[in-house]
Amino acid sequence: MIKIMTRRRYWIGFFLILLLAIFLRFYKLGQVPVSLYWDEAAILLDAKVVSQTGRDVHGNPWLQVLFPSYGDFKLPTYIWLAALSVKFLGVTELAIRLPSAIVGLATIILTGLISKELFFKFSKKKRDLLQLLTMLIVTVSPWSIMFSRTGFEGHLGQLFLALSAWVILKARHKQWLILLSPLLGALATYTYFSVRFVWPVVFIATSLLVLNKKAWKWLIPSLLIFWFSLLPMLKSPLYEASNNFRYSTSSVLNAHDYPVQSNLYRELAGSSLLDRLLFHRHWLMARELLKNYADNLSINYLFITGDPNLRHGTGEHGLFLTIFLPILLVGFYELFKKQRFKLLVLILWWLVALLPASVPETTPHSLRSLNALVPLSLILSFGLMSLVERKSKILNLFMSLLIALSIFEFSYHYFTQYSSDSAYDWQDGYKEMALEIDKNLPHVADVYIDEFDNRFYLWMLVYGHFTAEEIQAMPKEDYQVKEIEKVTFHSYHWSKIDSLDRKILVVGLTDHINEGLERYQIKPTWEKEIYQDNETSPFKIVMIETQ
Secondary structure, X not given: XXXXXXXXXXXXXXXXXXXXXXXXXXXXXXXXXXXXXXXXXXXXXXXXXXXXXXXXXXXXXXXXXXXXXXXXOEOOHHHHHHHHHHHHHOOOHHHHXXXXXXXXXXXXXXXXXXXXXXXXXXXXXXXXXHHHXXXXXXXXXXXXXXXXXXXXXXXXXXXXXXXXXXXXXXXXXXXXXXXHHHHXXXXXXXXXXXXXXXXXXXHHHHHHHHOOOHHHHHHHHHHHHHHHHOHHHHOOOOXXXXXXXXXXXXXXXXXXXXXHHHHHHHHHHOOOHHHHHHOOHHHHHHHHHHHHHHHHHOHXXXXXXXXXXXXXXXXXXXXXXXXXXXXXXXXXXXXXXXXXXHHHHHHHHHHHHHHHHHOEOOOOOOOOOHHHHHHHHXXXXXXXXXXXXXXXXXXXXXHHXXXXXXXXXXXXXXXXXXXXXXXXXXXXXXXXXXHHHHHHHHHOOEEEEOOOOOOOHHHHHHHOOOOHHHHHHOOXXXXXEOEEOOEEOOXXXXXXXXXXXXXXXXXXXXXXXXXXXXXXXXXXXXXXEXXXXXXXXXXEEEEEOOO
């Protein structure tokens, strides 16, 4: 296989893989997934307003390190890219997802380049083969495909982290290049919060591969550059609030009262010295963390079903195609035999990338572990190359057939069944509801919207007629809009129907609306059920006049 890797065949392979990657990431990009989710809608809203006024929805300048958004305090990098996309494509689903799709292609190319630098002692033809196999694995990975098609900041963050690692590997030739790595690490941190815990370990581990004794003089300055680059974030008046928001979510850090548990276990066990050690609160917390780590390392998660959250996976496919499971084992084995230290660095990169994904109470978590995409793909590609090098035509044909069938099966499921399966998880129906409300707004005196989701207003502001200036001027409570013109976000009191003297619109869950209509024997002037892609109608809009 290596002997026949001519330059012509290399470039044919390169462009064929790229064409496959483009299809898997751009086909129906604005339609699958079926709708925007909360954070995509929030990013699109800020991008819309920034592209029109240069300021966010709260009136703050676009050049800021933390966007308040709807109170979750988003980092700026993806919003900036989305604003640029909106400037050219308008306020559309395609505009919010296009940056991530481009990031997906860049990740494929970059991971291939990292493989060539990581194994620089291989012959050129062998490195070319490894590069193509690495690109192929990332191209067909459900993990990469899923996040390339949605506006998740973490997907952009992992690209900058990988780019930082590649720069370190290139520093083997020009050592001053290592000073670029902390800048890219800081950029990754300004894209996704969890990178700040991952980058320092990846930086030091990767540096061990390329730096000689004299070059270590660059290490401390690089770490200082990274730290100083984060000062604007650390000094932001919103930084403390953003940390409080993240620490308030359920995680192994706050899911249990460890001191109380520790004291209880010690008393039950007899409170000996050994008991005090075994049931120490820090060990109890560490044990929960290890359980979550195990979830993120499970074979079922990696290769069979993936993340149960249908925004992060199909529920039917792992992070990588099932066919790659034995190939991962081969990769571990071959790297252990031939490239032991590089295997150690890749495993360290993988494990530290899992730390942010193991802290939440809900595991596994494919979004927060996205920083592990590159090291796992590199291990897989080494295993695949080892099998290809055996020059067994039957084995290569068998693997090619299984990989092709796996790609087809995943693609068919994703583009035909996934939208229906995941409609609820993607807030399907919110856009149609927002458009219907906006269309009927001039014809009614008031609009009452059930409190089924306190973030639904995002869709109204994204798809409605409101200008950027009007959005910025709207009163906000805890960074959220609670009232929009004649729209009120609370349930209509059906008992007041007898005193109704105007035309109103009532929006909410179908069951709740029907219950009110039946109980008070109300006949709407107009009504519409909002259907999701799975053919259920969870929402309903009714227009009511004087009875």
